[in-house]
Amino acid sequence: MKRNVKEKRIPQETIKRLALYLRSLKKLRKENLTIVSSNQITAHLNVTSEQFRKDISYFGSLGKRGVGYKTDILIEHLERIFGVDKERRIILVGAGKLGSALLAYPGFLNFNLRIVAAFDNDPAKIGKVLGGIKIEDISKMKKIISKIGVELAILTLPADSAQVIAEKLLDCGIKGILNFAPVNLNLPKNVYVLNVDMAAELMALTYFSKSLSKDD
Amino acid sequence: MKRNVKEKRIPQETIKRLALYLRSLKKLRKENLTIVSSNQITAHLNVTSEQFRKDISYFGSLGKRGVGYKTDILIEHLERIFGVDKERRIILVGAGKLGSALLAYPGFLNFNLRIVAAFDNDPAKIGKVLGGIKIEDISKMKKIISKIGVELAILTLPADSAQVIAEKLLDCGIKGILNFAPVNLNLPKNVYVLNVDMAAELMALTYFSKSLSKDD
DNA sequence: CCTTGTGAAAACTTTCACAGCT
DNA sequence: AGCTGTGAAAGTTTTCACAAGG
Numbered sequence: 001m002k003r004n005v006k007e008k009r010i011p012q013e014t015i016k017r018l019a020l021y022l023r024s025l026k027k028l029r030k031e032n033l034t035i036v037s038s039n040q041i042t043a044h045l046n047v048t049s050e051q052f053r054k055d056i057s058y059f060g061s062l063g064k065r066g067v068g069y070k071t072d073i074l075i076e077h078l079e080r081i082f083g084v085d086k087e088r089r090i091i092l093v094g095a096g097k098l099g100s101a102l103l104a105y106p107g108f109l110n111f112n113l114r115i116v117a118a119f120d121n122d123p124a125k126i127g128k129v130l131g132g133i134k135i136e137d138i139s140k141m142k143k144i145i146s147k148i149g150v151e152l153a154i155l156t157l158p159a160d161s162a163q164v165i166a167e168k169l170l171d172c173g174i175k176g177i178l179n180f181a182p183v184n185l186n187l188p189k190n191v192y193v194l195n196v197d198m199a200a201e202l203m204a205l206t207y208f209s210k211s212l213s214k215d216d
Numbered sequence: 217m218k219r220n221v222k223e224k225r226i227p228q229e230t231i232k233r234l235a236l237y238l239r240s241l242k243k244l245r246k247e248n249l250t251i252v253s254s255n256q257i258t259a260h261l262n263v264t265s266e267q268f269r270k271d272i273s274y275f276g277s278l279g280k281r282g283v284g285y286k287t288d289i290l291i292e293h294l295e296r297i298f299g300v301d302k303e304r305r306i307i308l309v310g311a312g313k314l315g316s317a318l319l320a321y322p323g324f325l326n327f328n329l330r331i332v333a334a335f336d337n338d339p340a341k342i343g344k345v346l347g348g349i350k351i352e353d354i355s356k357m358k359k360i361i362s363k364i365g366v367e368l369a370i371l372t373l374p375a376d377s378a379q380v381i382a383e384k385l386l387d388c389g390i391k392g393i394l395n396f397a398p399v400n401l402n403l404p405k406n407v408y409v410l411n412v413d414m415a416a417e418l419m420a421l422t423y424f425s426k427s428l429s430k431d432d
Numbered sequence: 433c434c435t436t437g438t439g440a441a442a443a444c445t446t447t448c449a450c451a452g453c454t
Numbered sequence: 455a456g457c458t459g460t461g462a463a464a465g466t467t468t469t470c471a472c473a474a475g476g
Contacts (some may be wrong), residue, residue, distance in 0.1 A: 011467055012420075019419035023398065037435065046400050049435090050469065057437055065436040066476035082419050083426045090418070097320050101313035107398050107415040113422070152421060176425025178418055182239065182323050184262050192425040194417055199323040201412055202306070202394055203235035203298050204228075205368060206329070209392025209408040210299045227445060253457065265457090266447065273459055281458045282454035 014055040019111070020045050021052060022078040026110065029071045037068040084112040089150045091174075093165055094157035095120040095128070095135045098180060102154060103131040115154070117144055121161070138165065142172045151175040159183045166193075230271045235327070236261050237268060238294040242326065245287045253284040300328040305366045307390075309381055310373035311336040311344070311351045314396060318370055319347040331370070333360055337377070354381065358388045367391040375399045382409075 024041050033040070038049035038056075056062055056069075062077055063069040079085040090108075092099055092115050103115055120126060121138045128135050136144060153174045157165055162181035169177060169191075176192045179185055182200070185193050240257050249256070254265035254272075272278055272285075278293055279285040295301040306324075308315055308331050318324075319331055336342055337354040344351050352360060369390045373381055378397035385393060385407075392408045395401055398416070401409050 009466090013467070015420050015423050016416060018423075019413075019416035020400075022419075023416075039435085044400055044402070048469080051467095053436060054438080054468080061437065063436050064476070065474065066434050068435065082422050084419070084422060088422055097317035098314075101317040102414070104313050105414065108418060111415055111419055113415070113418055152418075152425060154418070176421045178421050184236075184260055186260070192421065194421045194424070196412065196414065196417055197235070198318070198321065198412065199327055199329070200232060200235035200239075201410055202324060202329055202368075202370070203238075203300070203327055204231050205392045205394050205408065205410045206298050206300060206304055207231050207234075208410070209368060225444090229445070255457085264447080267445095269458060270446080270460080277459065279458050280454070281452060282456055284457065 010058045014058060017045075017047055017051070017055055018078055018081065020047065021055070022075065022082070023110065025071055025075050025078070029075065034071050035068045036071050036074075038063070041069070079112065082111075087112050087114055088152070089114055089116040089148065090152045090154060091116065091141075091145065091150050092118040092154045092156065093120070093138070093141075093169065094155060094180075095122075095125045095130060096156060096158075099154075099156035100130050102156060103133055116148060116150065119144075121165075138168070141168060145172040145174070152178070154178045154180070155185075156180045226274045230274060233261075233263055233267070233271055234294055234297065236263065237271070238291065238298070239326065241287055241291050241294070245291065250287050251284045252287050252290075254279075257285070295328065298327070303328050303330055304368065305330055305332040305364065306368045306370060307332065307357075307361065307366050308334040308370045308372065309336070309354070309357075309385065310371060310396075311338075311341045311346060312372060312374075315370075315372035316346050318372060319349055332364060332366065335360075337381075354384070357384065361388040361390070368394070370394045370396070371401075372396045 021041055024045060028036050028040060038052045042049050042052045059077065059081060062074055076085065090113055092103060095118050103118060108114065115133065118130065118133050118135050119138045119141050120135050125135050126137050151174055153169050155162060155166060155177050159181045162179065162183050163185060166177060166185045166187060170187055174191065177185065179193055179195050182197055187193060237257055240261060244252050244256060254268045258265050258268045275293065275297060278290055292301065306329055308319060311334050319334060324330065331349065334346065334349050334351050335354045335357050336351050341351050342353050367390055369385050371378060371382060371393050375397045378395065378399050379401055382393060382401045382403060386403055390407065393401065395409055395411050398413055403409060
């Protein structure tokens with residue numbers, strides 16, 4: 001299955017920016033712009049238009065010189081690149097405060113991402129309904145996942161149970177984990193793990209905001 | 217105010233890893249290890265020991281050849297680098313689901329970071345107490361911030377109000393913002409903004425977990 | 433004259449290899 | 455013998471400069 005015009009290595013950072021472009025494009029489309037330039041797309045992002053064009057070029061020549069990009073077509077392209085041209089379903093594991101917040105987070109739907117099931121191992125949480133989704137026992141995970149055929153999971157458990165449950169997710173056929181637990185998950189590399197470490201981000205902020213006061 | 221042995225540019229990625237090292241070191245200290253090697257520190261992180269040594273070397277020679285690093289001293293050093301050798305106070309703006317989750321998040325305290333005040337502009341939320349903190353009206357922000365002298369803020373507002381309130385934060389003397397709103401904040405560069413874009417992260421996950429199935 | 437697309441240069445980051453202490 | 459510290463090499467990403475097309 002050939003991916004594209006050229007089979008080059010695509011920088012990780014490019015992928016992260018692609019989501020920003022998609023969000024920007026959807027906003028421009030709402031403003032009824034059918035043709036947009038790289039400058040318009042990146043105007044409110046912290047990205048230069050050259051960077052945008054370079055990023056997009058990994059996937060082919062999608063614009064017209066002297067003109068710009070067709071909004072619809074570029075959106076479709078990006079959605080296909082991410083695999084969200086059809087709704088992509090996700091499960092959530094860990095229905096604590098953070099998990100509950102993510103269950104209700106509206107920002108996922110804008111990208112065609114929908115949380116369709118949630119699990120916890122705390123009896124106090126099982127059975128509750130949050131954001132329209134009933135929290136199920138983790139022991140039922142394998143059965144439910146195989147029924148609904150999901151391959152992405154958001155992990156919002158405490159650090160101490162994250163590794164064990166991540167291994168279970170693997171066993172359930174999960175292929176990608178967005179991990180909010182502040183631990184490095186040790187898993188075979190046929191699962192892709194992406195960490196969101198909020199405390200570490202806040203620490204980086206303390207450092208950088210401190211160094212602003214310095215000569216510079 | 218001279219920072220260090222050598223005044224080299226420090227990679228951004230180094231700073232992000234430094235927080236992971238600090239977390240690891242604190243764990244090792246709990247296990248009563250007074251001397252640790254770079255291998256021990258990075259054993260459960262996704263970082264090589266060379267990377268660790270290189271990262272640390274930007275701040276001087278903190279270890280002993282043939283021996284390792286004194287746990288306590290390295291922890292102190294890192295805490296000073298981040299400015300969390302004393303408790304660092306933070307405010308939170310936006311007491312919705314995500315804000316409430318962060319107010320209760322235990323992972324910040326481990327790094328000596330404490331949320332000491334929270335604000336919202338929704339009358340329904342003002343006055344409520346979450347995680348021991350009373351939600352105040354955003355209009356009182358300037359007065360309260362100048363009283364408690366905080367310079368870091370976590371912003372968990374919806375995208376549409378984030379820019380306006382961020383400008384207010386600037387006016388209140390805030391120097392760093394951890395922004396969870398899915399917009400690029402346009403602020404002068406004497407404020408440091410760090411974005412956590414959860415929907416974009418999830419999108420990156422869909423891309424990378426998809427590409428795992430490919431030849432590779 | 434406008435905007436895209438892209439090699440080539442520059443900048444940045446990680447990995448390597450090994451010298452230097454204990 | 456074991457572990458740190460670090461220049462130099464390799465690898466990666468961004469920026470530049472400009473050719474190509476509408």
